[in-house]
Structure formats: C-alpha cells, structure tokens
Amino acid sequence: MIELDRVGRSFTVGRRRAKKTVHAVRDLSFRVEAGEFVGYLGPNGAGKSTTIKMLTGILAPTSGSIRVAGLDPTRRRTVLARRIGVVFGQRTTLWWDLPLRDSFELIRHLYKVDQKDFRRRLTELTELLGLAGFLGTPVRQLSLGQRMRGDVTAALLHDPAVLVLDEPTIGLDVVSKAAMRDFLLRLNAERGTTVLLTTHDLGDIEKLCRRVMLIDHGSLAFDGTLDDLRATAPGEASMEDVVARLYSA
Amino acid sequence: MRTYLLLAWTWLRASAQYPGPLIMMMLGSFAVNALDVAAILVIFEHTGSLGGFGLAEVMFLYGTSGLSFALADMLFGNVDRLSQHIRSGSFDTMLIRPASAFTQMAVDRFSVHRFGRTAQAAVVLALALPQLGLAWSRVWMIPLMVLCGIVIFASVFTLGGAMQFLLTNAPEVANAFTYGGSTLTQYPLSVYGSELVKGVTFVVPLAFVNWQPALFVLDREDPFGLPYWLRFASPPAAVALAAVAALAWRAGIRRYRSTGS
C-alpha cells in the first residue's frame, strides 16, 4: 500500500554565505502492506513530518521513488488525495470560522462524495466519535479533543484506503486519548484501513501498533514488531527506556 | 470550474450566517474604491483635462480597468495570499485535498463582499458610457477589452502568488504589481513618462488592459506614436501573460518546501 524506495529529501538552508544542505530524509526504504497498523517513531527533527509530507504529495522527494495506493504522490497528488486521509494533530485541516457541519459539507464537495454515502458515513462517525453535541459549533470554539475528533471525521468521510495520522493524540486528556485509540483500532479491524501513525506517546504504540518503524537522522533505525523492539534492549524495564536508548544510539 | 462554483456556493451560504459584518465589508469595499473616483472628481474640479483626456474619458478608462480588476480580484485575487497560507500551514492542507491548490486558494472564504468593488466599477462605467457618444462600430471592443483585462489581471495575481513561493516573507512585493497595475490603468497612460509606458506595453502588458483598446474605442491618436495595430493586440497579450503565469505557478509548486513542523 505504501512503498518507499531509497527516498531522500534535502533542504538548503541559510543565506548565501552560510548556505548548507540538510538531509531531512536520506536513503529511506520501507513497505507497508494493506491492512497494517504501523507506528512511525523518531525524535524531534528526525524526518517524520518530512516523510509524511512526501507520502501525501505535499513535498516532492529529491531522490528515490514513492508509491502510495499504487500512485506517485507528487505526480498524481489530486487522484491520491481521494484514496488517503490525513490528520495533522498540531493543526486543523478544518475551516476555522465554519461550523463543523459546514466544514464537512465543503469536504463532501471537494472529494465529490455521493450524498447518500456521505450521510451514512457522517451518521456512523458522529456516533462513534460522539460529535453530535458540537456539529453546529465553529471550529475555533471547539476544545482540542473535540477538534481532533472533527479532524479525524473529516479525514474519513471519503472512506480512504490509507489513513495517515501525524501525532493524533497530542494534548488529549486520558479519556479522549482512550476513545481515539479504540476508534482507530476498530477502523483498522473492521474496515481494513491501513494506518500509519507518528507519535511521541509510546502508549499509542503499545496499544495500537503491531509494527513499529523508528527513524533517526533521516534514516530507518529500526523496523519490526513491538516484541522485536523490546528485545533490542532486554535490560530496560519500560518502553520509554527502550526507545530512549535507540534514540541516543 | 465545477469545484470552484460548488465551493463558492458553500462559502457564500456559510458567510450568510453573519450578514451584518458582511454588508459592512461590502459597503466598505465599495467606499474604498469610490475614493479613487472621488480623487478623480476632485482633480477635475481644478482642471478640464488630464493628460489630454476629459472627465468622461478618464471615467471610461477607470471603469474598464476597475471592472476588469474587480472581477479578476473577485475570482482569483485570493491567490496572492499564498505566503499567509504557507506560513500558517494551511497550504499543506490544500495540497492533501483532491482539487488544485490554485482553485482552493482562489475560492477560499468566497463571500458577498467581493461584489462591492465590481458593483462600484460597473456604476462608474455605466455613468461614463452615455456621455461619450460612441459609434456602434467601436463599442464591440468594450466587452472584449474587459475580458482581456480580467485575464491580464488574473495572470498578474497568479504571478504575484507564484512569486511568494520564493519571497514567502515579503508578500507585499506582489501588491506593487497587482494593485499598482490597477492604479496605473485607472488614468490615461499619457500622464506617465514614456519609458514607463513602453515598459507596460512590451514587458508587463498592462497597457492592453484598457489603454490600447480604449484608444480605438475613443478614436484617439496614440500620444506616444506607437503602431496602430497594438490597439487590437489585447487578446494575444492576455494569452501570452496567462501562459507565463501558469508556468510560474507550476514551477512554484514544484519548488515548494513546506514549513518546519
């Protein structure tokens, strides 16, 4: 479903005199099969967001090739957009001044979702994510937890085959976090949606992901199951310590 | 096109929920632009002709330029907000949608107040036309020149937007060309220096928004003595500029590097 082959992305930063090239991602290769639930870990600045932006067609890679749902994200960006859903935890993809319901309506037009399918899915998601109380509220007045649920709904209205989540539980309270995790698990199990998720919350990883990839300094430092990950540092008691060890390695 | 209309309609409906501020903004936009007309009227309080053109002729130039600019601005003007979208990260959001980023930017927050300026320019043009006593054999040029003007201004807006892929921190540069172009064409080009006029004829073809075709409509000599056939050159000039703008926009998207997080 997602294939990266020797992908690199570099940026030139600084002005004329202090110009240098930063490799945000270098020589990155991995495959994610349909129906997988993969956690994508890495310290700040490791290249997670850059990878996600390349997968979704926002950024073009400087080298290598990418295929998502069989498409080249840069060349077929608008076609791909209909097959994937994206959630950025740090910012909303909804329209700030519009009530949630109007945002969804706009998305229906953008994605050309059939009216009947749209109604059905919205009803279903409203129930699963408990949106009923604030569908008429402008996005700027929503709490973080409500907004995040709205964003996830927006990303799923067109029933994408792949869902990419960039820190979807950031800043959520314990209850909202648990609800979000339950929902994602159900989505993956019942609809077979492929999920790729970045997070700094290892609870997300432990509760959700069968497979973990860890990126550091722009390349893959680990790729395996959760148990494999634990086995890399048998002495460490908690998951935090295991990952901390990999980060500092 | 379909996407544009659907989105525009949704935005219009959404914005209609708060009619008060909208009406104020529409009146505001009407009034801001009426100031330009007020300026012209004040100038003609003191003189009978400006650059060799009378009040009705200047109003005609103002009206055609204003109408083209207002319609281009209404339909595509938002494109020059690119740097805001890039800095806030909302441009990334547009790129994950299954529609062209250009369309989405152009239609973003489409609301009624955008009609204010169009209405104002149309009123001026409607007032100016009867006073000119134009021959029917020349009137056909007017719709064509407004259309070409829309294409030229829309291209300038697009170029101004594309420029912001490079100058993300200096979006104001675009204003010099977009709003500057609008101001320039509101007056007869005969008031400007001849170097400036050659520049906007042969480099950035703003002279084809209204000046050259207006010389035909008003049946006037070219004060700069440029060839007669230029009066009919608006369509090719508009098409050429549109092509350049489209290429620049594409090049910009390819170079796009997104923000930090």
Next chain:
Amino acid sequence: MYISTRLQLCIATVYSAPGTRPNPGGIPGKPDRRPGRHAPARHRKYGCPRPGHPAGWQGRSDAHREAAFLLYARIAGYGFRRHSTYRAAAVAGAFTNTVFGILRAYVLIALWQARPGLAGYDLADAVTFCFLSQAFIGPMQVFGGGLELSERVRSGDVALDLVRPASLQMWSLADDLGRAAYLLLLRSLPPTAVGAALFGLVAPAGPAACLSFAAGLVLGVVVSFALRYLVALSACWMVDDRGVQSLSLVTTLFFSGMVLPLNLFPGWLGTLAEALPWSAMVQVPADLYLGKRDALEALGFQLAWAVALLALGALATGAARRKVVIQGG
C-alpha cells in the same frame, strides 16, 4: 462557558505568578489591583497604594515615574526589535510604496502642469507631498492594523493583558512607537530617496521646520495609534470587527490626505477634512515639512486630538476590562 472557564484559568495563572498573591477577600474574578512583575509600569489607576502594602510601592514618586519611563522605553525597544524580524516584509513594503509614489507623482504632475500653483503648492511641493505621504504609510500604519492587540482580542488572550498591572493602552503605545521607529527607517527613507533621485524633492525649509516636522511625525504616530487602538478594542463588543476595520480604512485614506492633498478638497469638505483627527497623520506632518503651516498651531492641533483620543481609549479600556474580565467575555 468554555471561554469563561479559560479566563478564570488565565486569571488564576496570572495571580499565581511570582511577585503576586491571590486576591484575599476581594471580589471573585475581579483583578487584584496590585503591581506584579511589571510593577514600575503602574497605571495611575493602579498607583493608589492599599493599606498594609510593602513599602516601595507607595506614591507616585519621581523615582517611580523614572522607572515607568524606563520600562516604556524598554517596551518601545522591544517593539523596534520585534519588527526588525520582519525585515523582508518592510523592504517589500518600501518597494510597493515607492512604486505607488511614482505612479501618483505622475498624476499630480499632470494636474499641477495644468494648474501651476494650485492650492498654494508649486509642482515640486506637490511631488514632495506625494512621496511624503507614501513614506508615512509604514510608520502611521495608514492601512490599519499593526497592533497585536486585535489578534489578542479575537483569541480572547486580551483578558490576560487587561489584568496586567500596567495600562494596556500605554503599553501598546510604547510598543507601537518602537514599530513606527523601525518602519520609519525601512519604509520611509527608501521611497523618499527614490523620489528625490527621480523627481527632485523639496528639502525642509530650515532647522526649525525639521524640528517641528519631527515633532509632527511623533504626534502623528500617536494619533494614528489612538485611532487603531479604538478600532482594535471595538472587537470586544463585536462578533466580527472587519466591518469596523474597513470603515476605518476608508475614513483614514480619504481624510488623512493619503488619496489627495486635503487642500484640494472643495469648500466645506476641505474644512471638515482639515478639522478631523485623520489629517494629523499625513496632511499636517507633510505641511510642517513643506513649511506651509504655522508650526505651533499645527502641533497644538495634533496634540489636542492625541490627548482626546487617548482619553477615549482609556475609557474604552476600562469598559473592556469590565466586560471581558468581570463578565467573562
């Protein structure tokens, strides 16, 4: 509901900051009138000491005034620095102002060639006026905005500012003066220089004209600030303040002298425009530069409007505090 909870939280945070204590026995939700971290900046309203306060906060001594002055000077310095991070934008603005200066100069030249000596200006005066008005756009923020305040009113963060033990208006004014100083360097000098190179501008009449022009500039910025402050604060009472903003833009552009010199306006319109506060932003400083007006009278006019508008701003700030802080938005 959510907003008011957030406000309570904000207020609680402010009052648990070092140097402050919770409001003992005060009215719940009412800001404690006691100096906090920014103590020297006490507004008169906060200046009255309450019994039992530690020494050093009492009275409006000279030392205190000096401290307040230093604080505001520092805020102005921050304003200057904060804006210097937008250098590219300022340079771009200067470019745009220059282009418009050139375009408008040609129109005025055409007019003055047809009517030499119109309105007491000769051709060179008119062109100079045109480039000066372009140079004022940055520092006087003729197109509105420039205050962080409007954003903070919209987000509700203004509640934090209103409970600060310093006058919000004076604080913002100091910051705005810093902004104006920076933009004077980056956005006013280039258009003037280009105008001088292309068309040859008039120099100020002499050292006295220079001095009164400088004073007129500062007072112009204060009047401009006071007006923009009122516009920004109006958002406390409105769902959407864009209407007020566009209204303010129209009046500012037309009555400041930005569109055309006010002495071209015919009859009563001219008299009205010269009397309104907006003329203090462009027409008056430009006339001071050109030496076309009695300096004391002109500066007195600007000062009177500055004081009147700042007083109005103080009243509005009080009303905003009552509304936002006590009623919780």
